[in-house]
Every structure is written in structure tokens, then in C-alpha cells.
Amino acid sequence: MIKAVIAKNKPQLDDALTVRHQVFVEEQKVPIELEIDEYEDKSTHVVLYDDEKPIGAGRFRVIDDVGKLERICVLPEYRGKGAGTMIMEKLESIAKEKGLKTVKLNAQTHAEAFYQRLGYETVSDVFPDAGIPHVTMVKTL
Template identity: 50%
Template sequence: MSHHADHDGLDVRVVRTDAEYDDALAVRFAVFVEEQGVPKDLEVDEYEDDAVHFVAYLDDDPVGAARLREYGDDAKVERVAVLPPHRGEGHGAEIMREVEGVAAARDYARIVLHAQTRAAGFYDNRGYERVGEEFEEAGIPHVEMVKNL
């Protein structure tokens, strides 16, 4: 089994079916498009087919998502999302653990991510370091962060 449920019952999976991908996209749309106002055509981009996608289920309901893709010599984590009613319960950390495990298994030495600035503390707590100045993506302030695996 490539996935496991944590003690809260969260089941983080690498997406293998169309249904799982649709579930991951539904979470991303709810968070990034509906909640944060990112345009749909920016949310689903040219990297979808190349990325490894993740979806997190709680009692068979999709509540979280992320994707991982090659970025030069590094792995890049993107689209990390947890639905609003399920935030603050450690699910984001569990998703990141799973993503980092997959990146390490694929022999990436480093993960890069563009964190929304307001979420940078979440990544600080996970051992990511900020690189450079704040910038905007999709109208939202971000900061680049890196972690050696």
C-alpha cells in the first residue's frame, strides 16, 4: 500500500484514477478558485499531466490535495489545500509528510515551493526556509521556500 491513514482517519493517496483526480481538483477549486479567487485557467495549467497528484480523504470525503512535479533538479510542491472546515487539525502536515516521502522515494534532494505568505509559518514549522523577496502569483503574495530532503 502506498498510502496510510493517520490516527485521525485521514487517508492521503497518490492519485491513480480519474475519480481520485476529480476529487483532488474539487478540493483545489473550492480553495483556490472559489475561496481565493484564482482564475480557473490559472488553477488548471499545463503541468497537470506531468505532476504527481495527491488527494486526502476523511471518511471517504475529499478534504485535501496537493501536487508534486519536477522543477529543474528539484521537486516542486504546489496546490496544497485543505477545505476550510477541516483546517487546524494537522491534515496539511500529514499531506506534506506524504508528498515529501514520495519526493524522497523518487530521489529528489530538495523540495521547492511557492508558499502563500500567510501560510509561510506552516512551512517554517516543517523545516522549509524562505528564499528571496515576496512576489505575487495569481494576485496573492507568495514567498519561495526550500527544504533539503
């Protein structure tokens, strides 16, 4: 059974970081020093599990009354099967619980259509982040 949980302890946080390492550092060649940043301890982390196996991750933090969704990723074998949507729903529920009305994210351009299907609107031109083209997207909750 696949479920999204908020990381409440070090093993769950480690699971989130493991998935992020596999996707961003190993697969997409993002330097580790860019992947792990100063916001790790200030963020709420979500881990997506298939039974006990971590298969996806994302994190949430608040910037100026806006929920910022970051580091959203799914292992390759689980993509296109609803896993990303489950992570997004969990991250958006955190924003709603905090009383926020708006969320935003910086999406890799190849994932822009995925976020558009979830109600996100592109509000920026393309810009590089870790050498990967991105756009900023927002959604009103």
C-alpha cells in the first residue's frame, strides 16, 4: 500500500533524503552541496512509502505567508502512477492546515505539465537551477 507521511523521526527523514539523493544527485547529477541546503531543519518533510520502501519525497516551508513546495521527487519506476500526485496532496494539506491560501514551487520544465494538471499556473520565464531549466508556478488553495 502506498501512503504519504510527514517525517516525524530521523529514520523517516533519512528515507526522504535517500530518495532525493537517488533522483537528484545520482539520476539528474545535481551536486550534493546544492541538494542538501540550509533549509533542511526548517522544513516539513514528506515521504511516500510503498509498504516500507521509500519511493518519493518532498518538503514544505513557509515564506512570507506562502507555502513553498520543494525537492519533490519520485523514483523512476513509480512515475506516471499517481505517486507524485500523492506527495503534492500531502504537501498542500500541510499548507491548508497552516491556514495558507497560496502555494508555489519551482518546477523542472519537463514536469511543468504535471503541475498544470494539478492546478498550478506558470508565473515566470525559464531559469536555470542546478543547471536544470525551471519555472516558478503558483496555486491558490
